[in-house]
Amino acid sequence: MKRVFLETYGCQMNVADSETMAGVLEAAGMTLTERPEDADAILLNTCAIREHAEQRVLGRLGEFARLKRHRPGLVVGAAGCMAQHLRKRLLDHSAVLDLVVGPDGYRDLPELLRRAAGEPVAHVRLDRDETYGDLEPRRGPGVRAWITVQRGCDKFCTYCVVPYTRGRERSLPLETLIEQVRRAVASGYREVVFLGQTVNSYHDGAHDFADLLRATDGVEGLLRIRYTSPHPSDMSDRVIAAMAECEKVMPQVHLPLQSASDPVLSAMDRTYTLEEYTNVVRRLRAAIPGIALSTDIIVGFPGESAEDFERTASFMREVRYDSAFLFKYSARPDTKAWRWTETVTEEAKGERLTRLIDQQQRISGEIHDGLVGSEVEVLVEGRARRDAGQLFGKSAHFKTVVFADDGTPPGALRRLRVVGSTPLTLFGASLARSAPPLVRITSA
Ligand code: SAM
Numbered sequence: 001m002k003r004v005f006l007e008t009y010g011c012q013m014n015v016a017d018s019e020t021m022a023g024v025l026e027a028a029g030m031t032l033t034e035r036p037e038d039a040d041a042i043l044l045n046t047c048a049i050r051e052h053a054e055q056r057v058l059g060r061l062g063e064f065a066r067l068k069r070h071r072p073g074l075v076v077g078a079a080g081c082m083a084q085h086l087r088k089r090l091l092d093h094s095a096v097l098d099l100v101v102g103p104d105g106y107r108d109l110p111e112l113l114r115r116a117a118g119e120p121v122a123h124v125r126l127d128r129d130e131t132y133g134d135l136e137p138r139r140g141p142g143v144r145a146w147i148t149v150q151r152g153c154d155k156f157c158t159y160c161v162v163p164y165t166r167g168r169e170r171s172l173p174l175e176t177l178i179e180q181v182r183r184a185v186a187s188g189y190r191e192v193v194f195l196g197q198t199v200n201s202y203h204d205g206a207h208d209f210a211d212l213l214r215a216t217d218g219v220e221g222l223l224r225i226r227y228t229s230p231h232p233s234d235m236s237d238r239v240i241a242a243m244a245e246c247e248k249v250m251p252q253v254h255l256p257l258q259s260a261s262d263p264v265l266s267a268m269d270r271t272y273t274l275e276e277y278t279n280v281v282r283r284l285r286a287a288i289p290g291i292a293l294s295t296d297i298i299v300g301f302p303g304e305s306a307e308d309f310e311r312t313a314s315f316m317r318e319v320r321y322d323s324a325f326l327f328k329y330s331a332r333p334d335t336k337a338w339r340w341t342e343t344v345t346e347e348a349k350g351e352r353l354t355r356l357i358d359q360q361q362r363i364s365g366e367i368h369d370g371l372v373g374s375e376v377e378v379l380v381e382g383r384a385r386r387d388a389g390q391l392f393g394k395s396a397h398f399k400t401v402v403f404a405d406d407g408t409p410p411g412a413l414r415r416l417r418v419v420g421s422t423p424l425t426l427f428g429a430s431l432a433r434s435a436p437p438l439v440r441i442t443s444a
């Protein structure tokens with residue numbers, strides 16, 4: 001067993017987990033391949049958050065079943081949340097799978113893959129102590145390093161499968177994390193993004209999330225710090241003060257709301273009311289003027305009435321988020337809400353989703369238009385995907401900025417004037433060009 005093809009689905013934490021897996025596999029003498037056809041083993045790092053995510057993986061397994069017909073020795077494995085969620089059922093019901101491994105089994109991956117070449121193997125034990133803190137991830141190229149500071153979740157929102165697939169919340173020691181940040185900087189990364197399901201509830205027994213931000217701010221060579229996703233109920237004054245006072249912590253936060261209706265928030269067990277959430281937004285904006293805010297919204301949760309939905313739509317207009325991830329509710333086995341009767345039809349969910357997408361697109365566009373003429377500092381990432389003659393990077397507020405290639409290397413900071421915008425992208429030019437454009441650019 002030498003060559004492994006690893007494919008990742010789902011959230012940023014899965015991407016970070018795949019980097020840990022890649023590190024474990026390479027340390028065992030295995031290599032990663034670019035194409036499944038070249039591999040001795042195929043591993044899918046899966047997501048279970050919505051049914052659609054699981055359907056995509058099942059579709060992909062169908063493709064690998066065809067590949068396996070020509071190469072019977074090929075080992076196919078499912079890792080991550082969906083593997084944990086469906087456990088042995090996945091192994092029993094799939095003709096193609098040889099290995100099922102949950103989020104706490106990655107340390108043993110090389111051995112599990114070898115065993116799976118002989119007989120079907122399942123490793124789906126959740127481990128309260130596993131943090132992978134001592135393992136060296138194999139990160140891809142780029143300027144941004146993702147660092148998992150906390151695993152699992154204790155919140156048990158009634159719609160969410162994560163506490164069942166990733167187990168109880170546990171934090172890595174602050175010293176371990178600062179060492180990981182230093183190593184990432186030594187490898188050339190300029191920005192770190194701390195990851196956790198409720199990242200601001202981070203606590204290693206002696207230090208909280210504010211301590212972690214302040215300690216990271218002192219790491220030499222690091223330019224920027226971000227984190228995702230904080231939980232509104234854990235947004236303490238200490239964390240907000242650390243954000244405001246630490247020079248490297250960027251003025252941007254993703255603050256999942258889910259719904260702006262108190263009865264819906266209560267049925268979701270989100271642990272905050274709309275007033276409490278609004279207070280968090282107020283405190284953040286007072287401490288960090290101009291902070292960029294984004295959010296997650298679920299439409300069509302059981303019991304969400306037309307008025308509940310209108311409340312969410314109007315609250316989003318009041319807050320004016322910079323961007324939003326908008327989802328249709330998807331009932332997930334194991335969760336509390338799974339047993340509840342769905343009251344919103346697929347059609348109505350679709351209509352609500354479309355309305356929020358259109359509304360958010362308009363608001364994001366207006367916010368971006370308002371930035372035309374202003375100055376931004378961009379951490380340059382590399383060539384723009386759509387135009388090789390252009391570079392791109394992120395502003396402090398996490399806006400993608402595209403500008404003419406002037407030779408600025410990835411990892412450098414570049415000050416630019418915003419000269420055009422779309423709802424997704426800003427266009428920058430050298431500061432000498434001060435006049436804003438005469439027309440608004442409407443497509444990227
Ligand atoms: N831990 C984060 C938090 O509490 O905000 C979010 C983690 S989850 C991977 C990302 C988003 O997926 C959630 O904020 C929620 O909006 C969405 N989500 C989770 N379960 C869902 C479900 N059953 N149906 C639709 N969306 C869901």
Ligand code: SF4
Pocket residue numbers: 153154155156157160161162163197198231
């Ligand atoms: Fe899921 Fe809620 Fe935990 Fe976020 S806080 S991971 S939505 S249970």
